[in-house]
Amino acid sequence: xxxxxxxxxxxxxxxxxxxxxxxxxxxxxxxxxxxxxxxxxxxxxxxxxxxxxxxxxxxxxxxxxxxxxxxxxxxxxxxxxxxxxxxxxxxxxxxxxxxxxxxx
Numbered sequence: 001x002x003x004x005x006x007x008x009x010x011x012x013x014x015x016x017x018x019x020x021x022x023x024x025x026x027x028x029x030x031x032x033x034x035x036x037x038x039x040x041x042x043x044x045x046x047x048x049x050x051x052x053x054x055x056x057x058x059x060x061x062x063x064x065x066x067x068x069x070x071x072x073x074x075x076x077x078x079x080x081x082x083x084x085x086x087x088x089x090x091x092x093x094x095x096x097x098x099x100x101x102x103x104x
Contacts (some may be wrong), residue, residue, distance in 0.1 A: 003081040009070045016055050016077045019085055027051045027085075042068055046075050047082065047089055055082065 003018040019027070030050045037049040037060065052063060055078045063071065079086045 005077045005081050007073065007077045009066065009073055014056050014058070014074055014077070016074070016081050017057075018081045019051065019055055023051075023054045024085055024088070026054065039063060039071060043072070043075060045093070047079060047086060051082070051085065052078050 002020070005016045007014050007016070027048060027050050031048060035050075039049040039052075049060065049063060052058070052075065053060065056063075056074070063074075066074065
């Protein structure tokens with residue numbers, strides 16, 4: 001059974017769902033395209049905006065309407081129900097940083 005968490009932000013309900021392996025693959029495919037969203041720039045150490053979209057069913061436009069402090073609350077809920085994906089993102093960031101450090 002997929003983990004879920006329901007939260008309310010500014011009077012709106014958000015249901016965060018655990019990503020399936022297929023959805024994780026979709027996120028990785030999107031990352032490979034190097035499409036960087038403004039929310040990814042604001043929260044570079046967090047899961048990508050595309051993963052938040054898949055987890056919540058919200059559009060980029062809906063997520064962009066949230067102030068950063070509210071988006072941060074949503075991110076934490078998405079990360080809470082996706083611990084395996086969060087661990088994968090951390091491993092990928094560590095590997096990328098290691099590669100960059102070696103090129104200096």
